[in-house]
Amino acid sequence: MLLTGLLYGVALLILLLVFAKVRSFRVRQAILLVASYALYLTWGVWFGAVLLASTVMNFLVGRWLKRQPTAAVLWAGLAFNLALLAVFKYIPGIAVSIPVASLQRFSRLALPLGISFWTFQAMSYLLDLYRGEELDPTFVEFALYMAFFPVTVSGPICRMTEMLPQFRSEKSVSRHDIGRGLCRIATGVLMMQAAQLLGKGILGGEGINGGFDHLTRWSGLDVWCLAFGYGLQLFFDFAGYSHVAIGAAQMLGFTVPENFARPFASTTPSIFWTRWHMSLSFWIRDYVFLPLAVLRREMWWRNLALVISMVVFGLWHKGSILFVLWGSYQGILLILHRQWQAVQRRLKWEPPAAIWTPISWAVTITLISAGWILFRANSLPQATQMLAAVASPASYLGHVLPRSLYLLVAGLAIAYAAVLFVIDSLDRYAERLGPPATSRSEILEVMVRERWVWIAPMWAAASLLVVTIMERQSGAANVFMYRSF
């Protein structure tokens, strides 16, 4: 993992130098494509072959769709992509659990890294062409869209409409972009270390991973600690990775979609799903929910379309009953929230925000956290047992998990909230300062405006500290969690 990180770092530096010297977008595209494939091939030559095959196929279907924008051509393209996902992602999982001879040959197929991400990118390209979007990428541009190294492994899921103009840009790399990008990478690395810490635990006690994988019984308090802690772990891990990906792209002058926008500050489930894994949730909204919901006019259909969309969201992660249940649960939460809003509107009931907002926030975070049990549990019986503990008042009298894990989860949540508070304060201060004035160069002003200068090294030092703490902890290190999706 360290070696791969170093390799990506060196490649980024080389590309930065190239982008600083070369202005021609065609040369830049070619170099970026070669670099992207070289990096992707380090994960496995076979993976590169699958990516290339998918790229060629989708490019050809795209050409066909431009000439003949019919639903039949679109469905042919979508069927190809869904079949690719089925062969590499879903059938191997089914083959392991169902002893059917004809399926067994699939059980040993390795999952090409990032297949769910770049396949969804390919499908959005086809759907956009069908919608009439003016897209005319060359093969190199399309291949780059599919393999663009900051986002290939785990997103954010990009759209061709946003990437194509950037691939054709000849703007020079800026000091501001490099600084901001570096700051985001440092932030991401620290967040991913925090996720590792949550997974492993501290002071010799179990972490979130052990709480799910080693324990066989839990108290109600334990389940809530694991559920909230896992939500935090997943957030630190994936949002951290997204920071690294977005930061690496930004250093080269590219803007890729954001994936998280403070989801734990959400005060309703609807708001949460516009802030968590945004590039996927907006994909589902645009290409699944909206086309499905307008097929019929009745309200029950709209609600069903919402549940189906959230089930697709769940199945995107993995083809298992737990993810179907998780998606259904989230869909039902969204419907209930909608019903609640309708009741409030009918009764013309508007409670004071100062009281209502904290209540709404607490209810939202509690309900979303309960859903993580379905997301993370190793089996349906385990999820059932954990949810039964939540529903049993008697189980709240004690706890099995070590105190150190409770402290760690609470400590990291408070630390994260404190960091957000400081960032907001700095933003407010920067707003008050107004545009930069050359005559003013107070140290505080410089620190507020050029935050990356001190934040990046501070986060790097904090990461080292976290690594040192983890060194003392037994248990296997968990790799980036979203890589398995």
Add this chain to the structure above:
Amino acid sequence: MTEQAQQMIEHVIHVIGKPGIEIDEGTPLVSSGLIDSMALVDLLLKLEDLTQTRIPPGKVQPKDMDTVALMFATAQRVGRPRK
């Protein structure tokens, strides 16, 4: 402003449900967070009624519905006359 656009603005205000809110043809609705996914479906169906068209599924995205002006441009671009 056409009568249809005025009716749509009134419907948007009703859907948003916030007293005193002011909307015109160019007010961003989706990108500003005023309209969520469920409300978007509501507006799409209202647009079909007002323009007497059928908008095929898959031909519209939220960005095409971001303002009232964009909604009518979208209906003109992809809407098919109702049978």
